[in-house]
Amino acid sequence: MITVPFHHDLVVVQGFLRFSRAVALLVCAVALVVLAGWWWDRPLLVTIWPGQAAMTANAAIGFVLSGSSLLLSQNPAPWWSGFGRWLSLAVLAIGAVTLLEYLWMMDPGIDHLFAGPPAWWSGRWPGRMTEPVAVGFVLLGGLGALPLVRRWLYLREGLAIGLLVISMSGLASYGIALVGKSGMPFGRMPIHTSLLMLLATLGWLCVTPTLGLTRVATADTLGGALARRLLLPALLLPAVFAFVFELLQSWLGLSETLAFVLLALFSGGAVAGLVWWVANLFDELERQHRKSILLRNDADTDILTGLANRRALDEALASLLRGQREHDAMFSLLMLDLDRFKSFNDDFGHLVGDQVLRITGQLLRAALRPSDMAARYGGEEFVLLLPDTDLHGASEVAARLLDAFRGFAWPQRTVTVSIGVAQAAAGETTEDLIRRADTALYDAKHAGRDQAVAAIALPQAVRAETFPHAITGP
Numbered sequence: 142m143i144t145v146p147f148h149h150d151l152v153v154v155q156g157f158l159r160f161s162r163a164v165a166l167l168v169c170a171v172a173l174v175v176l177a178g179w180w181w182d183r184p185l186l187v188t189i190w191p192g193q194a195a196m197t198a199n200a201a202i203g204f205v206l207s208g209s210s211l212l213l214s215q216n217p218a219p220w221w222s223g224f225g226r227w228l229s230l231a232v233l234a235i236g237a238v239t240l241l242e243y244l245w246m247m248d249p250g251i252d253h254l255f256a257g258p259p260a261w262w263s264g265r266w267p268g269r270m271t272e273p274v275a276v277g278f279v280l281l282g283g284l285g286a287l288p289l290v291r292r293w294l295y296l297r298e299g300l301a302i303g304l305l306v307i308s309m310s311g312l313a314s315y316g317i318a319l320v321g322k323s324g325m326p327f328g329r330m331p332i333h334t335s336l337l338m339l340l341a342t343l344g345w346l347c348v349t350p351t352l353g354l355t356r357v358a359t360a361d362t363l364g365g366a367l368a369r370r371l372l373l374p375a376l377l378l379p380a381v382f383a384f385v386f387e388l389l390q391s392w393l394g395l396s397e398t399l400a401f402v403l404l405a406l407f408s409g410g411a412v413a414g415l416v417w418w419v420a421n422l423f424d425e426l427e428r429q430h431r432k433s434i435l436l437r438n439d440a441d442t443d444i445l446t447g448l449a450n451r452r453a454l455d456e457a458l459a460s461l462l463r464g465q466r467e468h469d470a471m472f473s474l475l476m477l478d479l480d481r482f483k484s485f486n487d488d489f490g491h492l493v494g495d496q497v498l499r500i501t502g503q504l505l506r507a508a509l510r511p512s513d514m515a516a517r518y519g520g521e522e523f524v525l526l527l528p529d530t531d532l533h534g535a536s537e538v539a540a541r542l543l544d545a546f547r548g549f550a551w552p553q554r555t556v557t558v559s560i561g562v563a564q565a566a567a568g569e570t571t572e573d574l575i576r577r578a579d580t581a582l583y584d585a586k587h588a589g590r591d592q593a594v595a596a597i598a599l600p601q602a603v604r605a606e607t608f609p610h611a612i613t614g615p
Contacts, residue, residue, distance in 0.1 A: 233282025
């Protein structure tokens with residue numbers, strides 16, 4: 142069974158790492174702004190806009206620690222990455238202590254973290270984060286504390302999936318919370334807390350772009366391109382749908398039935414938009430694929446005859462010789478030359494001569510198997526490579542070609558061909574094989590043209606020998 146290697150797009154991998162660093166900086170910056178708002182009692186800094194839920198100070202501290210840990214995780218020095226894991230353990234501890242407060246009605250003072258002078262004067266404390274946020278910090282801290290190695294991959298991905306569920310539930314519930322239905326635990330999550338938790342999770346996933354959930358997204362395949370473009374919109378759609386439903390029902394005063402119908406239409410339009418986007422992506426990738434094939438064909442193909450060019454021939458011949466050395470695979474080579482082609486050009490012109498070369502390409506392709514290769518060697522010379530073919534089989538191919546050229550209805554006068562046949566010998570170089578075939582071709586020309594001569598390698602010398610003297614027509 143052949144295993145195809147998994148390749149990653151290095152540009153995309155670097156982009157994922159840059160995204161992870163940018164997320165870490167953004168999370169730290171937003172959390173520091175929230176802390177400044179709590180210290181100096183600036184409500185606008187701790188909420189998205191007035192009247193909305195505020196991010197608690199201990200949650201902001203957790204985000205500062207998590208963002209710093211995310212930055213340090215990409216530092217090549219083991220000491221710094223180890224210190225980053227300790228910061229993530231502190232994030233886990235903040236979430237765990239808050240959960241203990243809820244479970245056992247404890248008050249260890251974590252709700253009063255980062256209370257500035259205004260809070261001490263007024264008694265307005267930063268407050269306690271909600272239960273889902275506390276669970277999220279436990280998962281986020283565990284995600285950052287685990288080593289970035291394959292052994293812990295499945296556990297890290299499980300924690301990341303849990304974080305995605307919490308953050309996406311918070312975003313989806315925010316639409317309900319906006320219209321006053323704030324009894325749900327997830328609906329009480331501040332929207333910037335949900336967004337930062339989502340970004341921090343994605344940042345931690347992008348730290349290891351070639352492993353786990355991000356492995357497919359960085360692949361240099363169509364699946365990788367689709368994943369990069371569709372995964373994030375697919376994650377955000379539930380939150381958008383929930384917000385639109387509540388907007389239609391409560392803000393616009395529509396009945397639940399009508400709001401549901403309109404939401405269904407909106408959902409169908411969103412799915413249709415994604416399908417259209419995917420279709421455009423497929424179309425663009427298919428065009429690029431076809432263009433790359435054309436460019437490669439142009440690089441490996443002789444424009445006039447449509448056969449392989451000298452570059453493609455050299456690569457194929459080197460591959461066959463390597464296969465012979467490593468696996469003892471035999472193959473044969475035919476070298477062909479159109480007889481008296483110079484005089485043909487002189488008599489009928491180069492345009493007619495080009496037509497003869499094109500017809501030659503068609504005759505050679507028609508006589509070969511799919512595994513064989515016909516190449517234009519230069520001018521009116523051509524080379525055929527016949528894998529898994531010995532000298533006897535190559536001679537039969539040469540005989541068919543002689544008959545094909547003799548029997549074709551040429552536009553001006555009959556065009557014949559001379560052929561040199563050689564089977565590759567063990568340990569032979571490309572130059573030696575070409576030289577033997579060329580010598581056999583010269584002998585065919587010298588013997589009167591319109592025939593094939595086989596070159597046989599002897600133990601001590603290489604001589605040309607016909608089989609039995611030359612392959613000639615009837």
